[in-house]
Amino acid sequence: MMINQRPSKILRLPEVKDKVGLSRSSIYALMTKGDFPPSVRLGERSVGWFEDKIDQWLLERENKRKNK
Template identity: 65%
Template sequence: MTNKIIRLPEVKAKTGWSTSTIYLHMSKGIFPKAISLGERAVGWLEADIDQWLDERIAASKAANHE
């Protein structure tokens, strides 16, 4: 597992979501939490985002085969 940290623009590119949607889903506990990088900076572990995406893809494929 890599510990590469990605910032908001890359998270938005990977998910296709807006900033507000990312933070809304984080607050609901259905999207990985950001980690603090300093007073005014946050990032996400790329592995966490990739795992979350893989789980969504698998769930979608399973739902389509039911």
């Protein structure tokens, strides 16, 4: 039996910046270090991020902060 899952919404950079409270350069620096969800190519000059991956990243950051 297959379960139909709704695909995750794709957020563009301005939405990601608003959601996580980081600048473009901070997001890309974290991506380079492997500490931020990778972007997905949407076209020749556009990228986005899966909203569920951003939400998961935020939750992990919150859990790390609480456990310190």
